[in-house]
Structure formats: structure tokens, C-alpha cells
Amino acid sequence: MILSIPSPNYMSRQGRRPRWVILHGTAGFHKAEDCGYYFQQPSSQVSSHYVIGQDGTIVQCVDEAQAAWANGVLDAGADSWWYDTPNPNYDTISIEHIKPHTDNSDEITPAQKAASFRLIAQICARWGIPTRPADAQGGITGHFSIAPINRSGCPGPYPWDELFNYLNGTSSDDGDEMKTISLKDASSFFEQAPGNAWRCKKNNCVVGNAILDFYRRFGGDALCGLSYLGLPLNNEHPVTAKDGSKVIVQDFERGSLAYDPAHKLDGPPGVGAIYLTHRGVALEVQELRRQLEDAKKQNHAAEVETLKKQVDGYKQAVSAAVKTLQSIK
Ligand SMILES: [Zn+2]
Structure with missing residues (x-):
């Protein structure tokens, strides 16, 4: 079941269709509903189409036909296709995943994963979004694709491989995954x-x-x-x-x-x-470099040994000379 906590923070897609699904981590909040109530405040100035809790609860905040305010400005180094859209929010459907740690380091829970995979499959089917890693034609990716500097950790850990196996039916269905x-x-x-x-x-x-x-x-x-x-x-x-x-x-x-x-x-x-x-050849070069460094070190050690012996020799000569001088006195 999907709970509805509508947010006023959205805008028209300006006639464009969603072509990408963007996954996020909330970097805070413990429950999907709490994040939904935050998005419901006009002053928060942010939203997402969906929020998925660690218990698998799905909250919908913005209608898929509208553009949510989930993705900010492009960072330098964003994937190239984002430069072809006036605003990534026009072309995307965003899903937040509750992650209590502010660095998004939480792994998503099994219940959250199941809800996320199912929801993504439904969205892709509804809008004809390719069920593959995002490219210029569409697909699924994380916020890091749009903001690789300021949102490099959004969504943080996510089972991408499993997701694409799930969406493309390549995960075995006999439980022997x-x-x-x-x-x-x-x-x-x-x-x-x-x-x-x-x-x-x-x-x-x-x-x-x-x-x-x-x-x-x-x-x-x-x-x-x-x-x-x-x-x-x-x-x-x-x-x-x-x-x-x-x-x-x-x-x-x-x-x-x-x-x-x-x-x-x-x-x-x-x-x-x-x-x-x-x-790889690079590895062989690396190994040769290491051997060269070792050889240099050994050479160096030998030089130091020779110098030490020379110094000892000088010391003996000096003390002998001093003794000779003392005996002359
Ligand atoms: Zn994000």
C-alpha cells in the first residue's frame, strides 16, 4: 500500500515525459512518514515523488505527472546528457530511501529493497523508462549522476546489480540466487x-x-x-x-x-x-620499479657502511695522532 502525504513543492513538467528514475538517500529521518511531513512544509522547498521507509512503507508526495523538487543544480562532471535538459526535475521521477545516518552510509534493509525494486519496476513500466543503468536515452541512476560533487553520497550504498537483475528477470527464481x-x-x-x-x-x-x-x-x-x-x-x-x-x-x-x-x-x-x-604490463612495470627501489636501497646501505668504516678509520688516525702529540709534550 502507498500512503499519500501530498507536498506543495512541485511544478509542471513543461510537457516533458520522465525518462529517468533517480534514487536518493534521505541522510536523516527514521520513518518515511516523517520525511513526507517535511516535504509537506512549503518552507522546506524540496520534495520527492516517493519516500521508502526501512520497514518497506512507501509514501507518495508528488504525482508522477508533475516535476518534484528533488534534484538541485548540476555539478561540474555531471553525466553529459543532463546538460541537454533545462532542469533534470522535468525529466525524472525521484525515490528517496530512508537512511538515518547523515552520510547515507546505511545499507538499505530487505523490506526497503523489496519495496524499492517493485516500485521502480512499476514506474519503468508506466512510463516506458529503460530498465538499465542510465544513459542519454533514459534509465535508472542515483543523484550522484546529476551532482557528482555535492551529492556524491546520494543514495550511498544501494544494490544496483541486484536491481538490474531483478528488473531484467536474470535473477534465478528457484531461490538459489x-x-x-x-x-x-x-x-x-x-x-x-x-x-x-x-x-x-x-x-x-x-x-x-x-x-x-x-x-x-x-x-x-x-x-x-x-x-x-x-x-x-x-x-x-x-x-x-x-x-x-x-x-x-x-x-x-x-x-x-x-x-x-x-x-x-x-x-x-x-x-x-x-x-x-x-x-597487465602496468603490473610488470610496477614490479620492476619495486625491484629497482630495493636495489637502490641496498646500494645505499652499502655506501653508508663504507662511509662508516672510513669515519672509524679517521677517528683511529686522529686519536693516534693525539697520543703521539701528548707523548712529545
Ligand atoms: Zn539526493
Whole structure:
């Protein structure tokens, strides 16, 4: 059931149709109703079409046919298609998720997730919105896509991969779902980075977007990519395929991943856009650099040893000379 707490904070879509669903985190509030009452105050000057509570309660604040006041101005670095619309609010339907922590660090609850997935599926069906990650034609994304600086943590952790599996019917329906790991599962090693990305706590390397989605489900059991690939050793970097085109590669402790939808670098049978590839050249260069540093350190140590011996020699010579002088007196 959807509760209605209408907000006066909305405007006409100016004849435009919603093409994107934008997910948000409330960074405060404990109940969907409380957030709804806040949006109901004219003075708040903000709203969202929907708010979903941690208990799965859905509150509707603005009619889908109207534009809510959920997305502010574009930040530098916003996804390119937002520059083609006079105001992202005209073209979007916004869903807030209650997250009590002001940094939106809460994982959404199972009840909240179920309500969110169902609502998104219904909205996409009603408006013909593509059930895929947002691109210039439409789709689903977070507030970070519009405001990557000021709202990089909106909505914060969200099970994007699971959402798209759910929407596209690729999640198995026999209850034997393929395992994916969440940031919580990997929290000893990773923290949230802006957008769909995790930062390694050990070395600050960032795993993001399609490679992160792959990493989170690779292997399908244990701790997936964390178990089978280990930690990232570098960031995504381009390597050159035989035909001269660039392919993105990222190296991990136990293997390297290529993001290569056109299979320019390699084409193992049956793979999609991402596959396990041979160790990257970048990694070999990194290893050689490390060896060089070690060699330098060893050289340095040897030099210091020689200098020490020389100094000791001088000390002995000086004390011998002093003794000689004293004996002359
Ligand atoms: Zn937001």
C-alpha cells in the first residue's frame, strides 16, 4: 500500500515525459512518514515523488505527472546528457530511501529493497523508462549522476546489480540466487567511494562501475571477487590492443580484469564485456620499479657502511695522532 502525504513543492513538467528514475538517500529521518511531513512544509522547498521507509512503507508526495523538487543544480562532471535538459526535475521521477545516518552510509534493509525494486519496476513500466543503468536515452541512476560533487553520497550504498537483475528477470527464481557481496561483507577491506565504487582501505585503489559489479559476483560463492581475485593493485588503466584501440584493465592480487565489450584484447569463449585476462604490463612495470627501489636501497646501505668504516678509520688516525702529540709534550 502507498500512503499519500501530498507536498506543495512541485511544478509542471513543461510537457516533458520522465525518462529517468533517480534514487536518493534521505541522510536523516527514521520513518518515511516523517520525511513526507517535511516535504509537506512549503518552507522546506524540496520534495520527492516517493519516500521508502526501512520497514518497506512507501509514501507518495508528488504525482508522477508533475516535476518534484528533488534534484538541485548540476555539478561540474555531471553525466553529459543532463546538460541537454533545462532542469533534470522535468525529466525524472525521484525515490528517496530512508537512511538515518547523515552520510547515507546505511545499507538499505530487505523490506526497503523489496519495496524499492517493485516500485521502480512499476514506474519503468508506466512510463516506458529503460530498465538499465542510465544513459542519454533514459534509465535508472542515483543523484550522484546529476551532482557528482555535492551529492556524491546520494543514495550511498544501494544494490544496483541486484536491481538490474531483478528488473531484467536474470535473477534465478528457484531461490538459489548467485551470490554477490555487499560493501558490508567487504568492509574490512573497502569503503564507499563516490558513485558506484569502492576504495581499498589498504592502498586507496578504487574499483568501480562495471568492474565493481563483476568483482562483487565473480566466483558466485565465498566472498566472490574478494576471495578469488583479492585486492586491487592499481586503478583502472588503458592498455593498447593489437589493433591500436584502448581497453580498460585493472590488476588484482590474483588476476587481472579487462573491460572490453568489443573483445579487442582477448576473447575467451562465452564471456561478456568483462573477463579475466593475463597479467597487465602496468603490473610488470610496477614490479620492476619495486625491484629497482630495493636495489637502490641496498646500494645505499652499502655506501653508508663504507662511509662508516672510513669515519672509524679517521677517528683511529686522529686519536693516534693525539697520543703521539701528548707523548712529545
Ligand atoms: Zn539526493
